Structures are given as C-alpha cells and as structure tokens.
Amino acid sequence: MKQRPKILLVDDDADLVAVMRGALESKAYEVIVAYNGQEGLEKAKKEKPDLVVLDILMPVADGFTFADQFRKEPSLAKVPVLALTGFSESLGQPFAFEVSEYISKPIKPKDLVVKVEEFLKKTESQG
C-alpha cells in the first residue's frame, strides 16, 4: 500500500454509511461511498479501491449481483470483498460468489475497523 488505502463502501443505508465512513476515516483511510450496486460498480471501476465493504442485502442491484459483476471485471477481480450480512442470515447461506470475509450487522464501528485492518494486512502480505 503506497499511499492511504482506498476503501469502497457499498450500502443503501445512509446512516450506516456515515458511521462506517467516520470510523474508517479516523484511521486515515480514504473512503469512497456508493448507495447501490450500480453506483458501486461504476465507482469501483473508476477509483480502483484496495478493499470493498459490501452490503449483501441491498434491494436495488443487490449485493450478490454487484459482486458477480465485480468479479467479471478483470481489473477488480483480485480486490478483496468484506460482506455485510444481515442480522439473521449470518449463519447462513452459502455465498454464491467469492466473498473473502464477512461481518454481520449490527456493526460495531470498532469491530469494522479491526476487520478492515486485518484484511488489508493479509492482502499486503500476500502481495
């Protein structure tokens, strides 16, 4: 990671996005936000983030579809995705796509930051 790591947040709940952004920016990460899958894809292509935090349960262009398309994009295929799963689905469903990790809502901002840090360290060491 040369400069500040860039993180893309994709979630349709504005309050959650505000909370996550505040927490991540306090750790000096650069944060880009998108409120639906479509927007998320566009911003991902444009900004090339180092990590994507994705809400799976968004109704419009939902998370699964986003991730699917995301993986098809050659420039984005290797970017790790941290999935936000719903309250009751955490024990759930097999993920149909490659999500590298997941964290279940409700999210404690501290936990999110810790997870993101772990993640970025892992990808850094893997090169």
Add this chain to the structure above:
Amino acid sequence: MNSTYSEEGKAADYPPEQRALLLRLRVYINLRWLTILAIIIATIVASTLFHISFPTLPVYIICAIIATYNFLFFHLTRRLEKQEPDLVVRRAEAYSYTQVILDSAILTLLLHYTGGLENPFIFLYIIHTNAAAIFLPKRRVYELTTLAMMMVTGLVLAEYFGIIPHVNLGGFVLPFRYLDLSRIVAVLVALATLAYATVYVATSIVGELRRRQREVVALKDKLLEQRAKELEQISAEVVKLVDERRHFVRFLSVVAHDLQSPLVATQSLLSYILDGYTGEITEGQKDLMHRGIRRIDGLLTLITDLLDIPRIEAGEVKREMREIYLNDIIKQAMDGLDSLAKQKGLELKVELPESYSKVYASGRRLQQVITNLTSNSINYTRDGVVLVRASEGDEDVRIEVIDTGIGIPPDDLPRLFEDFFRGSNVGAKGTGLGLSISKRIIEAHGGKIWAESPAPETGKGSKFTFTLPKAGVAVKESEPKTYKG
C-alpha cells in the same frame, strides 16, 4: 315400468341385473333338483304310506327327464359364466324362457300321470308361475301364466272328452270325479284366479324392488359425481392457499428486512458514539446508550423469531435439509458458546460419539436449536457444568443438553415448548419463542424434543433431549432404543 330386458336386447340397466341373471339361473336349476326330490318323496309317501294306487313308473321316468334337461342347463349355464357380458344377457334370457316353457309342459305331463283334476297338487302351478315372476319381466310372466293355465285346462278337458285316458288315484278319489263338470270349472277357476292374483302381487313387488335398485344406483352415481366435483374444488382451494402462503412468507421477509434495517442502523449509530468517535462521553451517557442497544437487541431477536415461525411452518426447514455430519454442527455451535460459558465461570463439556453420524437435516437450523438449548442452560446455571452429549442409536441420533442450574418447576414442564412461554422462576429474559421454535425445527426434521427436570444424571438442573432420524432412515416416529457412545 314394464320390461327390464327390452326385446331388442338393449343393455340399458345392466350391471346389477346382469349379475343377478346368472345367479337366478343357478337358483332355478337348484330349485329343480329340489322339485324332483319332492316329487319322488311325494310319490313314495302316497303309494306306500297312504296306499294310493297309480302307476308310478311314468312319474319316475318324468323325473328322469327333468333331471336330464336340468343337467343340460347346468352345464350350459356354467359355460355362460365365462362369456362376454352382452352374450351372457341374451343367452341367459333364452335359457330362462326355454326352461320355463319346458317346465310348464313337463308339469302338465306329470299332472296327467298323477291324477289330473283329482290331484290337489294341481295348485302347485302357482309356485311355478310365481318363481317365474321373480326371474322374468312382467309381461313374460303373464304370458307364461296364461300358457300354464291353457295347458292345464287343455289337459283336464282332453281327459273329460276322452281324447286321452285319465289316470285315477286309486284309494284317494272316486274314479269318475274327473267327469264332474262343476268340479272341473270350480278347480280351474280357483286355480286361474289364484295364479293371476299371486302373479300380480309378485310382479308388483319385484317391479318395485327393481325400481328401487335402479334409484339407488342412480343416486350413487350422482353422489360420486358430486364428490368428484367437491374434491376438485377443494384441491383448487388448497393450491390457492399454498400459493398465498408462499406469497405471505415472501412478504414477511420484506417486512423483516424493513423492520430490522432501521434498528440495525440505530444500533450502529449508538455504537459509534460509544466507541468514542464523537468525543468523550460520560459514564452515565455510556450506561444509557448500552441500555438502548440492549433493548434494540431484544427487539431484533423478537422480530427474527417471529418471522421464523411462519417460515418454518411453510416448509422452509425441509427445503434446507441435506446429508450432514452431526459432529461438525455441534462443534460449530460450541465455538460461539465457549466464551459465554467462561464469562459465567461455567464449564462447557462436549461428548461426541466416535462414529461420524450422518443426519439428513438443515445445518443452520440444527445449530440454531443446539445454540438455543445450550445458551438457555448457560443462562440458567449459576455454577457447575453444562454438558452437551450426542449418541447414536440404531435408527436415530440423540443429543442431550444437561445442566446443574436452577431447573424447571414441575408445573412449567408441560408448557415449556409453548409460544411465548416464560418460566415462572426466571426474570423476564428472552422472547419465550426460543423453545417453541426449536420444537418446530426438530419436528420438521421428523424428530422429538423433550425436557426433564431435575436431570436424572445429576439430580438437579435440567436436561433437554432431542432425537433426529439418521440419514437413510425413513422419517417416522421412533421409540427410545439402546444407545451406544
């Protein structure tokens, strides 16, 4: 209602009457055997016991003739039973008429050789004509009766006019009685009246019976039709209901999401403040915010539980079932609960069988149940041990969760698995839905779940047990068997 067998042989009212045809023919033949026997006995009794003299040889010869053609019809009828239905009806009719006419002729011949007008048994023609009334259509019966009456009259008159010789019943009736015109008229008129009257009664009764029979058949058909229509209606309704339920469950999922999202967002906002991102907060503020978060937790759990129930009842659990290894599920559940137990200073023990039991189940749902039972045990135990034990039987596996906790009052035991039931010896923690949902899940798997308190092993606390059918075993109720492991 005149004839049940029309002249053209139409198969209008078949099966019950057709089946009866063959039966009747058989009965007729049997009756004839009886008749032969009766004639022989009567002859013997008359000549030896009462010393009435008349030539008995002709009588026996006639009996032989009757026997012969009865035998013939017996075989013909037997052959008929193996034929096509249409053929059966027409042939049976032909046999009936033939037999009946033959019988009339033979009867008349017999009468001649047993005294003609003198024989009181002349009235037995009635039996003959009435028997026909039961077997033949109404019009034929009257024709037959008339034929019989004509034969008798012919015989009596022929003897009267000397065309044929008269046989006298010696020692019974004076030899010239047959020439007594008044007697002839009296007997013949009495016979005819009796014959037609009884035939009328018999045919009326038979006609009525046949009519009723046909009504019953028609009614039965109508009922069957009605029933079929009702069934159709009901299955259409069932299909609609199943569809509606599916829609409802989908609706509930949306409802769940919409109810949970703002709560989840609120919790995250509170956590954000608590984690210090907006600056210092006082202990008092921290405390109140924690309370808020806890209340929201409770509400989130309630919403999830409430929405789970219709999902489970709509068969969601069954759809998730596949072959899985029980030990893996239990281990997964224990991972989460380990820390909970440590926090309370309790020991969480797990005993798993060496054999890797496979069950046909929904992994996530089983984990839900095990977690529910185990966390209950942990929550309601002040100190000691919570033991989770799995064992394998012949047809099912058994999982037990035993604790040394506060136990369950005997009054509560039967109501434990009811919706919203909360124990009487605990504070108002939890929604009261955990056990009822667990019960639904286990029963959807074809298993059983029950509780005992105090636990038989320790004499205190509680023991929850549930069974699951093993993979490959047909899902059915099983009695407790011996368990290894």
